[in-house]
Amino acid sequence: MNKLSRLIPDYLEHISICANGLFPQQIDLIQKLKAGNPIIACDGALNALAQHNIVADFAIGDGDSLDYSKLQDFVKNPYIRIADQNTNDLTKAINFVIKNYGNDYPILIFAATGLREDHTLGNIALLEQYSTQFNRIAMLSDFGILEALPAGNHSLNTIIGEQISFFCFNQETEISCAELKWPLINKKFTALNHGTLNQANAEQINLECNGNVIVFRAFEIKH
Numbered sequence: 001m002n003k004l005s006r007l008i009p010d011y012l013e014h015i016s017i018c019a020n021g022l023f024p025q026q027i028d029l030i031q032k033l034k035a036g037n038p039i040i041a042c043d044g045a046l047n048a049l050a051q052h053n054i055v056a057d058f059a060i061g062d063g064d065s066l067d068y069s070k071l072q073d074f075v076k077n078p079y080i081r082i083a084d085q086n087t088n089d090l091t092k093a094i095n096f097v098i099k100n101y102g103n104d105y106p107i108l109i110f111a112a113t114g115l116r117e118d119h120t121l122g123n124i125a126l127l128e129q130y131s132t133q134f135n136r137i138a139m140l141s142d143f144g145i146l147e148a149l150p151a152g153n154h155s156l157n158t159i160i161g162e163q164i165s166f167f168c169f170n171q172e173t174e175i176s177c178a179e180l181k182w183p184l185i186n187k188k189f190t191a192l193n194h195g196t197l198n199q200a201n202a203e204q205i206n207l208e209c210n211g212n213v214i215v216f217r218a219f220e221i222k223h
Contacts, residue, residue, distance in 0.1 A: 004028040006157055007145060007217060009138055013037060014106040017093045018056070019123065020044035020065060022114025026142050030054075033110045040096065042089035045111060046070040060096055061089035090123055094130060106136040113141050124214065128169050131212045144218040154207045156215065158200035163218035166195035173211030180205065 005028060016036020020043060024030055033039070034054055041049055043061030050070050059071065060080045071079050082092045090112060097107065107130070112123040123139070124146060130137050131148030138147040144163075147156070158164065158179075166175055168189050177184045181199035189195045199222060207215070 004219065006159065007162075007219065008032055008140065009106065009108065009136065009145075009147075011106045011108075011136070014108050015097055015101065016040065017090065017097075017107060017109045018042065018045040018049060019090050019109060019112040019119075020048075021111040021116070021119060021123070022141065023048035023052075023111045024140065024142050029110065029140055029142065032108060032140070036108065040093045041075065042093050046074055048111065050074045058096070060093045062092075065089075088119075088122065088126075091126060094126075094133070098133065103134045105134075107134050107138070109137070109139045111141075112139045113146075124167075125169070128167075128212050128214055131214075142219075144216055144220075147215050147217070149207065149209065149213045149215060151210050151212065152208075154209075156205050156207065156217065158203060158205050158217060159221055160200055160203060161221040161223045162200040163220050163222065164198045164200055164205070165216040165218075166198070167192055167214040167216070168195065168209075168211065169214075170211050173209060173213060175213060176208040177205055 014036055016033045016039045018041050038057035041056040041059045044065030046059055047067055049056055056075050058077050058080060059075045062083055063081050113120040127139055127148045131150045138145055171190050174186045174188055175184050176186055179202035181201055
């Protein structure tokens with residue numbers, strides 16, 4: 001089993017959402033995207049999907065970044081245009097999933113980061129909000145995995161030496177995790193950067209938190 005295969009969430013079924021950020025180049029990630037049922041494209045993501053000959057089941061957005069010429073060959077169903085400017089295309093896709101599929105299926109989001117920093121920060125902030133709406137939801141890129149975890153106990157696959165960062169949007173959230181180079185015991189982070197750049201000391205970490213936490217597991221390994 002290679003490094004990526006061990007770290008990428010291994011669900012029997014999942015829904016893939018492709019945003020319009022930096023499209024993954026790792027073969028394992030592209031295969032995981034293609035394995036989604038359904039595959040949902042956020043407007044401009046159709047361009048990247050078409051370049052990789054991937055056909056989406058649905059395309060959703062407000063139409064501002066959509067290449068309409070791609071609709072016929074790379075989307076199975078009619079385009080879903082939602083003009084609401086108060087939500088971005090990723091949120092439109094998430095709302096579509098909740099309405100049509102419920103919230104029991106794991107969600108894997110691709111190309112949600114990279115390219116524009118404002119989109120990246122906005123999408124990561126949205127990921128924290130989604131943590132209470134789905135059992136499992138994560139963003140995947142060529143550099144690592146951002147996973148939104150609600151309050152509770154969680155076990156995550158890691159690799160010894162893997163770089164791990166924790167982000168809490170609520171300063172009152174407490175985190176405990178022993179299997180780290182710098183263990184956390186009922187730790188509160190008073191700023192978003194205070195939980196970054198830790199390191200796994202085991203092939204699985206066990207995290208306990210009393211609020212929402214975003215965990216980033218980098219594909220970078222340090223020894």
